[in-house]
Amino acid sequence: MIQQFFFINYFLNPSTGSPEIDTWIWVAFAAFIAILLLVDLKLVMKNPHEINTKEAAWYSAGWISLGVAFTGVIYFWMGAPAAGEYITGYLIEKSLSMDNVFLWAVLFTYFKVPKQYHHKVLFWGIFGALVLRLIFILGGIALIESVHWIIYVFGAFLLFTAYKIFRSNISETDPENNKIFRWVNKVIPQTKGYRKDKFFVKENGKKLATPLLVVLIIIELTDIIFALDSIPAILGVTRDKFLVISSNAFAILGLRALYFLLADMKDRFIFLNEGLAIILAFVGVKFLVSEVYEIPIWISLSFIALALAASIFFSLRHQPKKDKH
Secondary structure, three states: OHHHHHHHHHHHOOOOOOOOOOHHHHHHHHHHHHHHHHHHHHHHOOOOOOOOHHHHHHHHHHHHHHHHHHHHHHHHHHOHHHHHHHHHHHHHHHHHOHHHHHHHHHHHHHHOOOHHHHHHHHHHHHHHHHHHHHHHHHHHHHHHHHOOOHHHHHHHHHHHHHHHHHHOOHHHOOHHHOHHHHHHHHHOOEOOOOOOOOOEEEEOOEEEEOHHHHHHHHHHHHHHHHHHHHHHHHHOOOOOHHHHHHHHHHHHHOHHHHHHHHHHHOOOOOOHHHHHHHHHHHHHHHHHHOOOOOOOHHHHHHHHHHHHHHHHHHHHHOOOOOOOO
16 A cells, blocks of 8 residues: 555656655665676676677667666656656766776776686676765765755866866777776786686785786776766766666666677777767756756757767768878
């Protein structure tokens, strides 16, 4: 009876904002995400192998379909406004995560990680990212609720980040000159080479990390840096904890498949940075004007989708000029 009233209340009052989510819903959602991770771990990772493009395309289509389909769940549960906020947040996180994908490709290439071990590193990397994002999201929402003027700081930060991204080129990243890389190499004793898919081994009575663990740590630490951009961006769309967490979770879960599908194409998406910068700048402006004018969610969704689609379209359409000589 209580549960029936809970759902009826959402249908009758779709625009009044989301009430507190019952504990059992949080537990059920966490269990669902855990099941997805276990299925991935036990089925996909059961036999380490190099994932080909066809396999990656199927995995990617499955994860994206799942994330998009969850919009329907939100619609019938919370109403159309919440569904619009969820899919907009999902699209923001998915698009901003493209930089993660291409950075992973740079790291794996630099460290010469055998392709059959990429999936294991990314699995644990994404597991850690889910936990870290949860902490950042709850902290960010609490900060906005307690210090309201922080929205202007977030807005200015996103505009600054947009400018930096617009001028950067992920393909030119040099891990060896990265401070994180140097710090990890200095503080963690490690073996000279890989030991199959092991993160730790015991040699000469001493426990050592393998380079695979170093790659995992760098992926986790760089995700924290990326989260500093993406979490404020999605909080510019919605402050609802469930919508922010669920859109983040589904966007992150599909990143492994997207990596295997797009990693070798990173040089073709030459206008992706510009597209991501435009998206961040838009959300930054949305923060800054929120006290004066609340940009409708359909405008946000349309603008973000158009910016991402345009950057991909012009990237794929672009053909390098051939040398006439």
